Amino acid sequence: MSQTITVTVNGTAHTAEVEQRQLLVHFLRETLNLTGTHVGCDTSTCGCCTVHLNGEAILSCSLLAVQADGCAVRTVEGLQQDGVLHPIQQAFHENHGLQCGFCTPGMMMAALGVIEQHPDASDEEVREALEGNLCRCTGYQNIVAAVRSAADEMARS
């Protein structure tokens, strides 16, 4: 069955007819061409597909697109503004928080889900925010350092 949905993605309302079985991540990648949100697993365990739904970090591979009808979604593409990197993107760059970059969009969205509400989150809270996000490259230390530094920067501005 198909259904017409309207989802506001990074501030822009998109109306489209989707199959009711379509996952949100496929709607983002294939219908809207927003391929920054990655698919890294088939078992809801890698976190690469993390986006924000009405302000909360969630797995876009574990939600049907129709469940997002009428909702606001934020993806990694919505982070930079007018060509200026978001503090978390700048911090990942400066702290070597990525190598291949496959996990990075999900890492940043999961981290923002916590530090936007609690910029003073402890290292332990940052690690908890990222417990559902796997990285095969970095060893995580620089990711935590990047999130810490972004949180400090965001608290200042």
Place this chain on the structure above:
Amino acid sequence: MIPSALSYTKAGTLDEALAAVAAGARPLAGGQSLVPMMRLRLAAPEGLVDLGGLAELVGICEDGDELAVGAMTTHRSVAADPQILASCHVVAQAASGVGSLVIRNRGTIGGSLGHADPHADLPAALLAAGGAVIVRSSRGERRIEADDLVTSYLTTSLASDELITQVRLPKGAARSAYAKFHRRAIDWSIVGVGVTIGSAGTRVAVTGVGDRPLRATGFEDVINAGGSLDEAVAQAGTGMSPLDDLDGSAEYKLHLVGVLARQAYTEASGR
């Protein structure tokens, strides 16, 4: 993979949801077990009714000597709720250890109990607390005690037209704790143990060692008869026959039951 073809409706009222379930639709709560199973085609429901719009199923309030928790309350809310932390700690602690934060943002207490995975934490925590669920159908409402809720692998005593609407937590379960063992932060419990030291005695429940959460009656009997913690731990796995599998041997899992029961009991006594 992509889920197989289905027809989806979002319930606007509880009555609409009950009518859809009675007509054969599968309830969709947080989707953190059902959607992954649909992706793997381990589940292929033809009809889904989304409970996500039912505000009356979300929230926590006091009702006499119990806390009434709406079925659609997320693990994240349960884990952080001051009343549950204070009066039924074991359930808040179990909710805080479910999957990862992104999963706890969507997964619900009603979905976890309705799903009844043999490694799930909430069914064991509810059993340790001595809680219950309220279930509703178009025929009416009834209460199912935690001891009678899960009957086998992924199977509950709900009739096919019933929905869990509320979870009831006793306020007298303040001295309680949940301890789980898993390999990675996001993993399910290999074994998890909930303990409540209540006025009517100590209740201990274990996940991961059978087709449903089991009471550790060996441990309970020793402690409730005034025996020592060491003696109780030695009896913790009595009557349980876990399977040898990729998580470990039956012997290893029985050892974990004792270790975790000691940990949870010690933590609960200190509360």
